[in-house]
Amino acid sequence: MDRMTALIVFRTVVSVGSFSGAAKQLGLSPAAVSKNIGELETHLRARLLNRTTRRLSLTEAGAQYYERVSHILDDLDEADGSVGDLQQQPAGQLRVSAPITLTLLTISPALPQFLARHPGISLDLHLDDRRVDLIRDGYDCALRGSDKLEDSRLVARRLMVLKHVLCAAPSYFERCGMPKDPSELVDHSCVQFTLSDHSAVWAFRKDGRTVTVPVNSRYKVSSSLAVRDALLAGFGLSLIPELYVRSQLAEGALVPALTEWESDETTIYAVYPSRHFLPAKMKVFLEFLAAELVDDTHTAPRQPVIDA
Template sequence: MDRFTALQVFRQVAELNGFAEAGRRLGLSPAAISKNIAELEAHAGTRLINRTTRRMALTEEGRIYLEHVVRGLDALTEADEALSPLREGASGTLRVSAPMTVTLTRLSTAIPRFLSLHPGITLDLHLDDRRVDLIREGFDLAIRGSDSLEDSSLIARKLAVMPHVLCAAPSYFEARGKPKAPSDLRWHNCVRFSLSGHADVWEFCKNGRTERIAVAARYSVASSLAVRDALREGFGLSLMPYPYVASDLREGRLQCALEDWSAVETTLYAVYPSRQHLAPKIHAFLDFLAEEFRRS
């Protein structure tokens, strides 16, 4: 038995006071109407309608049952109607998790423009460098940086690639000298971003040769902004995503080293649970992210 269909049949029969009228309303044959009522009565374990060839009437049990059926079917209709605005336009609450530094350096000034373009959306943005569980924690979308995205059931949309540079303040290089090769880093004061996928080993490539240097750091911190502040103060050197230090390099607060070596790259992705039935609010934010990273 299709219980939902049987409940609709029962309601129409009761409200129209007839099997034939209910059949015409629902596009079902008289036999199908009778079959649905019989199966529903078997499921309920009681007679719901007394009927003869000429007339029908609800039993006492049928009247009680009808009250609950009407409330239930109306509630389902209201639930569908509540989703209509969300399906038809970008609206509703959008929960997003994003790394703090990426957001503060690349997105935070543009987000008010996104919200102005989509007045129906309320954005709940969580800045957190940890890797959240989208499903369990109830996020619609997350921005993630990774050297290589792990296998996952999540859908990933590539946003940008961030090269890394080894850098420090001029005062640090004046005091300690610039490393001439990656192996020289063993004698330098490294500052370590502890949440990075390459926090423990820094990798450099040149002319097809790769060198991996184990990082011994006096200062490890779970914030790229804190690493940048330590570099500005001349405390040490670090391997940093270029966009995080671009203005410092331009304005001379920081300088690069090992510029003839290439370092790792971090790819930024927008990840979300499924392509199927993608809500307009998520689609709008994905397009915004793609455009913003393309612009910057």
């Protein structure tokens, strides 16, 4: 017996008042309706309906069962409808994990406008440069900067590429000199962002030549903002996303080095558990991210969706 089908058949028979009417409404044969009622009564070990050739009536047990079943089926219909609403209309809580500096410098100022456009959405934004487990921790989406995404359970949407710049304060270069070649960096005071995929080795490319520089500095830190502070204080130099120091470079508070060399890049992805049955709240949030996280370099075509 398909219990759900039997319950629906039972409620329909009672509401319509006949087996033949229920069969017509449900698109079943009268025999199938009768079979479902019979199997349900056998399962319950109770007679639910009194049937004659002219009349159909509920037994005492049937009346009580009908009232409870009707409430249950109504609740299920309401639950199905609420899920459908979430799929069609942007609504519900959106849990997002994102790196601190990137978020503060890019999407944070625009998030109030996003929420104003979608009043049905509530946002729980977790800022952390460390990676979370989306599935285990119950996140809908995360922003990640990575050279390579390895979790095959996730879907990734490529958003932008962060180009890096080697830079330091003018006072540092006055004191320690401006490097002319990446190989000279071993003699400089470097500041490491420890959560980067290329924290321990910096790579530089020019005219088909690649120079890798092992980095083992006195100051290692898990915050890009702290790296920037160290640079501004003249402590040393570092390879940092150009976006994070753009205004300081424009003001002259920081000065780039090895500008003829190409350095490391970080690709920013939005990652989420599945592309199937994507709720409306996720669709509009992904559209928001794509609009806000614009790739300034335009050096690579954007790939809408790839498997991580």
